[in-house]
Amino acid sequence: MEPILKVQNLTMDFGGLRALNRVNLDIREGEIVALIGPNGAGKTTFFNCITGIYKPTGGDVSIHPPGRDGLRINGMKPNRVTGHGLARTFQNIRLFPNMTVLENVMIGRHVRTKAGVLGAVFRPPSVKKEERDTVEYCYGLLKKVNLAREVNELAKNLSYGAQRRLEIARAMATDPFLLLLDEPAAGMNAYETIELDQLIRKIRDEDKISILLIEHDMKLVMNISERIFVMDYGSKIAQGTPLEIKQNPLVIKAYLGEDADADH
């Protein structure tokens, strides 16, 4: 079967700095895959290039959403990429802090609703029905991420871990076939991280959404991933199962090198 995401020779230069160097990666339907690597390896740049935030210097990105035709998404604008079913969360949380939890998710849903400006002003019955359906749908997502009780709370009043779960709900509201999570466990305590592990599995199993996550929490990565891609200095240095990655000398060197640097 065609991979649902196929990235070939992805390259990104910032002036003289090559942040991505001919990176290849593929994701199959139903997989949970991790992208790991020391700080500055190029992981977030990789997400930014495939979601249209950066226009890559070179390479090819194509998607094959289940049951639909495949297409190249190189250079496509972020909202169109989302429209094609690739949703993401951000390393630095990007919620609307002064809007409620429910409103934040409804904004995510906007990609899939039809009411335009006129509809929003005159609110014919069809628009009212769509609004009701949207609220119900978004409430369902909030239940899934365990934020049902906080629907009317302002996003800024949520704990860090809860804000990360809200970002996941907002991304899910766009109906993705693939969800990219950028450090979802950052700032979470051990208990929240276990809950996150269960949530990610539930999203994959119940909602049939495949997952690619960038994460520094190695316990989470090793537990949850079926395959792991490892980057260092902009290049992919390894890929394999958690067991293969744990034993890979190049990976061990990349991480030990980082520890050794941190000692100085």
Ligand SMILES: Nc1ncnc2c1ncn2[C@@H]1O[C@H](COP(=O)(O)OP(=O)(O)OP(=O)(O)O)[C@@H](O)[C@H]1O
């Ligand atoms: N907009 C930009 N302009 C210039 N350089 C950039 C830009 N974005 C990223 N870089 C550089 O590209 C390299 C890769 O950065 P990136 O943020 O992708 O790494 P990362 O693996 O996500 O790191 P971390 O784990 O710390 O988040 C770094 O050297 C970074 O300074």
